[in-house]
Amino acid sequence: MTTAKDKYQKVAYYPGCALEGTAHSYNRSTQQVGKALGLDLVEVKNWNCCGAMEVKNIDPKLQTYLSSRVMAIAATEMKMDVVMAPCNGCYHNLKKAEYDLAHDPASVEVVDRLSQKAGHATYQAGQVETIHALDWIMHGIGEDGLKQRLKGSLQGLKVANYYGCMYTRPRHIFPEKDKGPGTESTSKPHFMDDLLGAAGAVNVEFPLKTACCGGAHTLSDSDTSTKLVLNILRTAEAAGAEVIATECPTCHSGLEMHQVRAEKKFGQPTKVKILYFTQLLGLALGLSPRQVGVHENISDSLGFLREKGIA
Amino acid sequence: MPIHEQSLIRPENLTTHDQLVVDGVDVSGHWSTFIQTRVISDYNEAMQDEIAALPGGENVHRCWQCGSCTNSCTVNAINPEFNPRHWIYLVRIGMESEILRDKDIIWQCVSCNKCTYACPRDVVPEGVMKALSHWLELKGHVKPSPSMVFDEVFSEQVFQRGKIEEGRVMQRFFKRTGQSLNQPWLIEMMQRMLRHLPLGMLTKLGLATLVAPRTSGWSGARAAIEEYVHEQEHKRRRALGLDALIEAAKRDAGPATAGEGARS
Numbered sequence: 199m200t201t202a203k204d205k206y207q208k209v210a211y212y213p214g215c216a217l218e219g220t221a222h223s224y225n226r227s228t229q230q231v232g233k234a235l236g237l238d239l240v241e242v243k244n245w246n247c248c249g250a251m252e253v254k255n256i257d258p259k260l261q262t263y264l265s266s267r268v269m270a271i272a273a274t275e276m277k278m279d280v281v282m283a284p285c286n287g288c289y290h291n292l293k294k295a296e297y298d299l300a301h302d303p304a305s306v307e308v309v310d311r312l313s314q315k316a317g318h319a320t321y322q323a324g325q326v327e328t329i330h331a332l333d334w335i336m337h338g339i340g341e342d343g344l345k346q347r348l349k350g351s352l353q354g355l356k357v358a359n360y361y362g363c364m365y366t367r368p369r370h371i372f373p374e375k376d377k378g379p380g381t382e383s384t385s386k387p388h389f390m391d392d393l394l395g396a397a398g399a400v401n402v403e404f405p406l407k408t409a410c411c412g413g414a415h416t417l418s419d420s421d422t423s424t425k426l427v428l429n430i431l432r433t434a435e436a437a438g439a440e441v442i443a444t445e446c447p448t449c450h451s452g453l454e455m456h457q458v459r460a461e462k463k464f465g466q467p468t469k470v471k472i473l474y475f476t477q478l479l480g481l482a483l484g485l486s487p488r489q490v491g492v493h494e495n496i497s498d499s500l501g502f503l504r505e506k507g508i509a
Numbered sequence: 510m511p512i513h514e515q516s517l518i519r520p521e522n523l524t525t526h527d528q529l530v531v532d533g534v535d536v537s538g539h540w541s542t543f544i545q546t547r548v549i550s551d552y553n554e555a556m557q558d559e560i561a562a563l564p565g566g567e568n569v570h571r572c573w574q575c576g577s578c579t580n581s582c583t584v585n586a587i588n589p590e591f592n593p594r595h596w597i598y599l600v601r602i603g604m605e606s607e608i609l610r611d612k613d614i615i616w617q618c619v620s621c622n623k624c625t626y627a628c629p630r631d632v633v634p635e636g637v638m639k640a641l642s643h644w645l646e647l648k649g650h651v652k653p654s655p656s657m658v659f660d661e662v663f664s665e666q667v668f669q670r671g672k673i674e675e676g677r678v679m680q681r682f683f684k685r686t687g688q689s690l691n692q693p694w695l696i697e698m699m700q701r702m703l704r705h706l707p708l709g710m711l712t713k714l715g716l717a718t719l720v721a722p723r724t725s726g727w728s729g730a731r732a733a734i735e736e737y738v739h740e741q742e743h744k745r746r747r748a749l750g751l752d753a754l755i756e757a758a759k760r761d762a763g764p765a766t767a768g769e770g771a772r773s
Contacts, residue, residue: 200772210748214676215672215673215674215675217721218672219675219676220675220676226623232629244724244725245672245728246667246671246672246725246726246727247667247671247672247673248719248725249667250663250667250673251660251662252659252660252663252664252667253663253664253667255620255656255657255660256566256660256661256664256738257564257737257738257741258565258636259564259632260737260738262733263510263734264667267730308737310736311733312734312737315729315732315733315736316729316730316732316733317729318729324698350725363620363621363622365622366626367621367625367626368622368626369626384626408581408585410619410621410623411584412619413619413622414618414619414620414656415617415619415656415659417653417655417659417679417682417683417684418654418656418658418659419617419619419688420654420656421616422544422584422587422619425582425587428618450694454698455698458694458697458698458701459698460696460698461694462629462693462694463693463694493705494705494707496698496701496702497701498701498704502703504528
């Protein structure tokens with residue numbers, strides 16, 4: 199039997215639109231961390247947008263089709279068994295498409311019709327397994343494996359781990375979660391805590407791990423988003439966090455953007471730094487701040503990381 | 510945790526007489542407070558079916574009114590008027606006029622899916638909120654919300670090219686909603702973003718806004734998607750009886766303006 203460790207050594211990599219734009223630092227740090235850990239990433243050929251929240255709002259089945267096309271390419275053209283998506287939105291949508299195609303005949307019918315018209319193979323439920331970057335490192339390397347490969351340490355950096363909405367909700371599209379020890383929890387996720395803890399961070403008690411940043415309306419209802427983000431930033435600071443670790447480009451840019459907006463528009467400054475968890479892991483693996491794209495973040499943490507002796 | 514109830518007794522339905530004597534008893538001031546009789550006769554009996562015909566609203570009939578959705582709601586925590594349990598109730602009994610009181614905030618659902626996670630009946634309240642937003646717009650009760658405009662701008666790019674470029678989506682959204690890019694916080698954010706970026710990266714970002722990225726071999730998928738979108742639009746119009754509504758409006762307006770209605 200192949201274990202997750204074997205299966206995740208070489209996976210199809212689905213970066214998604216955000217990682218080619220505002221979340222370039224997440225893309226860069228994910229690839230660098232993979233290289234440092236000896237895990238292979240092969241980018242999905244000619245991938246398209248997963249449909250995101252926006253296409254889902256227009257028509258959920260169209261989002262199912264868009265996500266299924268990515269999985270179909272990975273399965274039939276690339277013969278891969280696993281697709282890894284670091285973006286929470288992409289990850290969630292591929293999982294949702296997988297669930298719908300396994301349980302809803304109407305979705306199967308629409309996906310089949312559109313795939314045939316578009317001229318590519320129809321994705322069949324179960325052809326690939328979709329995982330998040332957290333699953334990839336947690337199951338492909340694990341905490342002990344990570345410890346053995348560390349070249350530095352996060353030096354007791356106080357971190358609030360922020361998972362957001364799409365990584366755990368709704369529960370039914372993540373059948374592998376909530377299965378007891380060793381699996382991820384949908385109510386109290388801990389993979390990021392575990393990995394950063396192994397890399398030498400101190401995880402603060404943060405009650406808003408799965409709170410919403412208002413990412414869906416980050417531009418269309420900015421005041422609501424600013425309120426939600428400010429609550430997250432302040433709660434992290436009150437819990438003693440120096441850094442909020444993120445694992446979603448929408449959350450990450452939402453936190454960064456509304457941290458600036460709260461300060462400039464409402465006179466409510468906060469100091470907590472915002473970094474992708476892959477950036478923090480990369481630093482502990484001996485990569486330079488430039489290699490993990492710290493300079494590409496809006497949240498300016500270079501000076502702080504140097505001061506802490508991490509960069 | 511409290512169950513969030515929505516009181517149907519509103520301040521404007523209360524009357525109080527400053528000076529009132531009834532049968533020789535002085536009931537001036539709050540002693541004379543009455544709740545005005547409320548008569549509702551304009552139920553929309555098709556409302557639940559109409560919502561169920563729109564994507565996301567399929568399971569609205571399953572609701573037991575337990576209130577878990579409103580209890581877990583992100584937006585309710587910052588605006589108590591935002592009450593999914595109450596709206597689902599109104600949809601189920603067809604109280605259209607009551608729903609219309611909240612027509613300008615229903616679109617503010619942030620899709621965090623806490624309600625869907627908490628719901629013991631698989632109603633998918635998040636989907637119902639989306640269906641309700643679409644319903645309000647399709648029936649002409651509201652203009653497309655900023656969120657809907659964003660969805661359109663974003664989806665147009667996906668349908669045309671297979672992927673999006675964020676800068677382009679942002680620019681078009683600001684343009685279509687008539688907002689200025691010249692806002693102090695936006696400028697500050699851009700400055701912070703550009704502070705440490707090397708020149709090569711800047712050129713790449715700049716180029717991406719000029720030459721939008723696209724998925725190669727996308728034309729087949731594009732044609733299939735456009736056909737599907739067209740077909741679904743037709744289906745929804747029929748489910749909501751929109752064409753009949755437009756016909757009726759034309760008849761009411763008389764022959765002089767009927768031609769205009771047909772063109773729009």
